[in-house]
Amino acid sequence: MLAWAATCVDRAARVVSVRALHAGEGPWLLRVSSVEVVLRAPTSRIDNDMIATNVAALLMAERHSLPAPRLLGGTLIAGVPVSLETVVPGASGWPARVGVDRLRAAGAAIARVHRISLTPSDLLPWRARPIAVDDFALDRRLGRMPTTPLLAHADALVQGAVPGPSVFVHGDVWPGNMMSSGALIDWKTAGVGHPGVDLGELRKQAFLAHGNDAPRFVLEGWERASDTRATDVPYWDAVAALNTRTECDPPEHTPRRDEFLRAAVARL
Structure with a gap:
C-alpha cells in the first residue's frame, strides 16, 4: 500500500x-x-x-x-x-473565541458546495440527515438507545421529508473538517440532499461551541453566498440535533444540544 x-x-x-x-x-x-x-x-x-x-x-x-x-x-x-x-493548506478547527467573520465564512463555504445540483448515485447517495452512516433517532425508536421526552417529541415532529433542492452535500460539516483556508476535508459521508443537511449540522456545531448567536452568523454567511433565503431551518436544526447520542460526548454538550433542539421545536 x-x-x-x-x-x-x-x-x-x-x-x-x-x-x-x-x-x-x-x-x-x-x-x-x-x-x-x-x-x-x-x-x-x-x-x-x-x-x-x-x-x-x-x-x-x-x-x-x-x-x-x-x-x-x-x-x-x-x-x-x-x-x-x-494535503490542503491551513489549520482545521475553530479557536476558543471565534469571530463573526469566521462563522459567516463557514456558512459561505458550504453554500459553495450546495450550488451544485445533483441526482443521487451509488457512490453519492441520498442523504436525509448529516453523518448519514449514523441514525441515532432510529436507534431510540427501536429501543436500542434510551430516549427522553424532548427527543421523542422532536422526532415525532420531523417525520416525513420536506421538499427542497437536490444538491451536493458534504455530510459531516464540523470545525475539524473545515480548514482556515476555506477548504473542506473528509468527504466520506458526502452525497446528495437538501442544503439543510449541512446547514443544520453546522448551525448545531456552532451553537455547541460558541453559543446562542453563532448559528445566526452561519446562516447569514450561507444566505449571502447563496443569494437566497434558507428554507425549513428549524426542521434541519432538529434533524441535526436528533442525530446525536442521547448522552452526548462530551457530556457537557447534552444540555446544550437540548437547548438547541428546544429552540428548533418551538419554531416548527
Whole structure:
C-alpha cells in the first residue's frame, strides 16, 4: 500500500514517514520524499463504501473547482479500496473565541458546495440527515438507545421529508473538517440532499461551541453566498440535533444540544 502511494507522487519516490490521524488508525499522513499526502483505507470505523464515496466526492469537488483535497489516486489492493489525496493548506478547527467573520465564512463555504445540483448515485447517495452512516433517532425508536421526552417529541415532529433542492452535500460539516483556508476535508459521508443537511449540522456545531448567536452568523454567511433565503431551518436544526447520542460526548454538550433542539421545536 505504501509503495503504491509513493508511485502516485513520483515513480522514484519513497515513503519516509507515516502518522495516523485518528486514534492510531487511518487516515494516515504520509511524507513521500518532500511531499505530504493523505492515505485512506478501511479501518474499524471507516468501511469500503466510505472510501469510495470520498473518492467520488473529491472528483466532484475538483470538477467544480471547490476548495478541497485533490485526488492523486485510487485503487484496490488485495480487494481493499485505498485512495491518496493532497494535503490542503491551513489549520482545521475553530479557536476558543471565534469571530463573526469566521462563522459567516463557514456558512459561505458550504453554500459553495450546495450550488451544485445533483441526482443521487451509488457512490453519492441520498442523504436525509448529516453523518448519514449514523441514525441515532432510529436507534431510540427501536429501543436500542434510551430516549427522553424532548427527543421523542422532536422526532415525532420531523417525520416525513420536506421538499427542497437536490444538491451536493458534504455530510459531516464540523470545525475539524473545515480548514482556515476555506477548504473542506473528509468527504466520506458526502452525497446528495437538501442544503439543510449541512446547514443544520453546522448551525448545531456552532451553537455547541460558541453559543446562542453563532448559528445566526452561519446562516447569514450561507444566505449571502447563496443569494437566497434558507428554507425549513428549524426542521434541519432538529434533524441535526436528533442525530446525536442521547448522552452526548462530551457530556457537557447534552444540555446544550437540548437547548438547541428546544429552540428548533418551538419554531416548527
